[in-house]
Amino acid sequence: METRNGSWGTRARGIGLAAVRGLALALVTLPGALLGFTLSLVSICLVPVGIGAFTTPWVLTGVRAFADWRRVLAAEWYGVRIPSAYRPIPENAHAWARTYAMLRDPATWRDLRWLQVDMTAGFVTALLSAALVFYPLEGLAVAAGLWRPLAETGGYWYGFVRVADQTSALAAGALGIALLALTPLAPRLLTLHFRLTRAVLGAGQGELAERVRVLTETRRDAVDTSAAELRRIERDLHDGAQARLVAMGMDLGTIEMLLDKDPAQAKRLLAQARQSSADALTELRDLVRGIHPPVLAERGLGDAVRALALRMPVPTEVIVDLPGRADAPVESAAYFAVSEALTNAVKHSGADRIWIDLHHVKEGHVKEGAGMLRITVTDNGRGGAVIGAGSGLAGVERRLGTFDGVLAVSSPAGGPTMVTMEIPCV
Amino acid sequence: MRVVLAEDLFLLRDGLVRLLEAHGFEIAAAVESGPALARALAELEPDVAVVDVRLPPTHTDEGLQCALNARRDRPGLPVLVLSQHVEQLYARELLADGSGGVGYLLKDRVFDAEQFVDAVRRVAAGGTAMDPQVIRQLLARRAADDQPLARITPREREVLELMAQGRSNAAIAGKLVVTERAIAKHTANIFAKLGLEVSDDDNRRVLAVLAFLDRGR
Numbered sequence: 001m002e003t004r005n006g007s008w009g010t011r012a013r014g015i016g017l018a019a020v021r022g023l024a025l026a027l028v029t030l031p032g033a034l035l036g037f038t039l040s041l042v043s044i045c046l047v048p049v050g051i052g053a054f055t056t057p058w059v060l061t062g063v064r065a066f067a068d069w070r071r072v073l074a075a076e077w078y079g080v081r082i083p084s085a086y087r088p089i090p091e092n093a094h095a096w097a098r099t100y101a102m103l104r105d106p107a108t109w110r111d112l113r114w115l116q117v118d119m120t121a122g123f124v125t126a127l128l129s130a131a132l133v134f135y136p137l138e139g140l141a142v143a144a145g146l147w148r149p150l151a152e153t154g155g156y157w158y159g160f161v162r163v164a165d166q167t168s169a170l171a172a173g174a175l176g177i178a179l180l181a182l183t184p185l186a187p188r189l190l191t192l193h194f195r196l197t198r199a200v201l202g203a204g205q206g207e208l209a210e211r212v213r214v215l216t217e218t219r220r221d222a223v224d225t226s227a228a229e230l231r232r233i234e235r236d237l238h239d240g241a242q243a244r245l246v247a248m249g250m251d252l253g254t255i256e257m258l259l260d261k262d263p264a265q266a267k268r269l270l271a272q273a274r275q276s277s278a279d280a281l282t283e284l285r286d287l288v289r290g291i292h293p294p295v296l297a298e299r300g301l302g303d304a305v306r307a308l309a310l311r312m313p314v315p316t317e318v319i320v321d322l323p324g325r326a327d328a329p330v331e332s333a334a335y336f337a338v339s340e341a342l343t344n345a346v347k348h349s350g351a352d353r354i355w356i357d358l359h360h361v362k363e364g365h366v367k368e369g370a371g372m373l374r375i376t377v378t379d380n381g382r383g384g385a386v387i388g389a390g391s392g393l394a395g396v397e398r399r400l401g402t403f404d405g406v407l408a409v410s411s412p413a414g415g416p417t418m419v420t421m422e423i424p425c426v
Numbered sequence: 427m428r429v430v431l432a433e434d435l436f437l438l439r440d441g442l443v444r445l446l447e448a449h450g451f452e453i454a455a456a457v458e459s460g461p462a463l464a465r466a467l468a469e470l471e472p473d474v475a476v477v478d479v480r481l482p483p484t485h486t487d488e489g490l491q492c493a494l495n496a497r498r499d500r501p502g503l504p505v506l507v508l509s510q511h512v513e514q515l516y517a518r519e520l521l522a523d524g525s526g527g528v529g530y531l532l533k534d535r536v537f538d539a540e541q542f543v544d545a546v547r548r549v550a551a552g553g554t555a556m557d558p559q560v561i562r563q564l565l566a567r568r569a570a571d572d573q574p575l576a577r578i579t580p581r582e583r584e585v586l587e588l589m590a591q592g593r594s595n596a597a598i599a600g601k602l603v604v605t606e607r608a609i610a611k612h613t614a615n616i617f618a619k620l621g622l623e624v625s626d627d628d629n630r631r632v633l634a635v636l637a638f639l640d641r642g643r
Contacts, residue, residue: 277537282534285510285511289511294509294511294513295513295515297486298479298486298487306515310515310563310567313567
């Protein structure tokens with residue numbers, strides 16, 4: 001019996017949740033999509049005049065954020081994964097170049113198509129999934145006494161029943177109970193909503209070429225980044241530890257010479273040589289931390305992030321729920337992404353508290369039983385964080401891109417800021 | 427005093443053996459892997475263990491885990507952990523049982539033989555030896571908006587740092603070139619400002635300060 005109750009409970013919860021989500025979605029979808037579409041249209045029309053070139057990147061970035069937000073909801077609520085395949089926007093480029101790049105991206109036009117679907121079919125499916133649950137409840141409320149004030153205002157129809165007195169109100173209640181049988185459709189309808197979104201927004205079969213292009217791009221980014229890293233390491237070693245060891249060797253040579261002639265001076269140089277070796281060690285240690293932090297090697301991602309949090313000047317809470325260790329490259333990318341997000345939060349947000357959550361999500365809906373490493377970094381700062389604009393988040397996005405990971409930033413003015421990162425892993 | 431030493435790099439192990447022997451320690455065993463260390467700690471019952479965090483075969487934090495396990499079996503077993511990097515996270519784990527006899531130092535500290543040997547002796551006697559870097563990290567994190575710490579004078583802060591590293595009043599006095607009585611006065615002030623209970627026992631005092639610095643984080 002109990003298990004039955006349990007399953008009923010979870011089903012009822014699922015239905016209620018679908019209703020609330022559907023309602024919220026419907027309320028956001030219509031104005032959001034309308035606004036996004038209108039602004040995009042106006043902005044693109046104004047491109048020839050000149051003004052559009054400056055507004056279009058902003059508007060389209062907003063539309064992308066709106067679409068990305070929906071991608072996150074689709075994955076989180078019903079496990080519908082909608083791949084995102086935007087071409088990167090050239091940074092530091094002229095407004096014209098950015099507008100041109102964005103307008104050439106097929107994903108932009110896909111977004112605009114989706115906005116139209118979203119404000120019509122998307123809105124209807126979302127609202128309907130809420131109505132499926134709330135309308136029967138209304139019938140019951142009418143039967144319970146709500147009919148009195150309603151009947152007074154004039155004719156009130158519940159479905160095909162005209163409610164005027166207690167008898168017709170009871171009929172409305174009966175209809176409500178009958179309609180209650182349809183409520184299990186609500187979650188399915190909402191899933192349908194997201195499938196529809198995927199059909200319009202997701203890259204189709206014909207866009208495999210686009211995928212190849214993205215892969216080429218991220219691979220080039222990865223190669224560029226690692227080449228730049230190697231150059232930095234070489235320079236650091238050359239100017240740092242290596243130079244200090246040379247100085248130490250010279251000091252030792254001098255000491256050997258002075259040992260008999262001037263023991264006091266030799267002693268002084270000895271102290272200097274020791275200082276050089278200590279400095280070299282410190283520099284090497286810092287360098288190693290930047291290449292592959294020792295805690296990451298010793299303990300894995302969870303403890304490495306905990307150790308990182310302990311170094312932050314802002315109190316940082318870490319929650320880790322990871323079943324095992326991911327592949328070393330994924331761990332490393334995730335670690336540096338978290339590190340960057342934290343640095344960003346500390347530098348720009350003015351937050352006095354940060355929360356990090358790391359967990360592994362098993363996706364039943366994804367083939368091959370693959371999973372996701374999902375990381376959120378939340379701060380209670382002033383918000384207004386954006387990807388790009390030298391915030392460091394663009395670097396995180398590039399870093400994650402190599403692993404087909406995604407980055408989503410929710411940061412309304414006034415805060416809080418929530419940076420969500422997802423990396424596919426086994 | 428019998429020491430079990432675990433360090434996988436031959437040069438460093440050899441150097442440490444020579445250094446400790448030159449200062450009158452008896453090396454009960456000098457091992458190079460985690461399993462060998464676990465065996466040595468269980469069978470040889472040393473007075474103190476000097477252990478590298480990272481050891482073969484896994485090259486993860488095997489040495490630290492061995493040390494923590496051994497202390498679980500034999501509470502208070504003096505352990506001095508050495509590493510190429512220091513992490514507050516590890517320091518916290520070592521100090522968690524609150525029983526002292528714990529050291530956690532950067533390998534660089536071996537350069538100063540006198541101080542290093544002093545640290546080994548202190549740990550063996552049930553005291554504490556925390557790396558200055560750990561203490562500086564702890565202080566840096568608390569400093570920003572901390573009320574009690576803000577009331578401390580720069581001189582008292584110096585004393586606090588040295589005290590948190592595990593040094594006795596006499597040692598602190600020697601290092602700062604003042605009398606022991608002056609240090610005792612500073613310590614009393616620090617404890618009053620931080621709202622900690624004064625204790626004559628050096629070890630308990632250090633643990634109280636470390637617990638204070640690590641609190642609420």
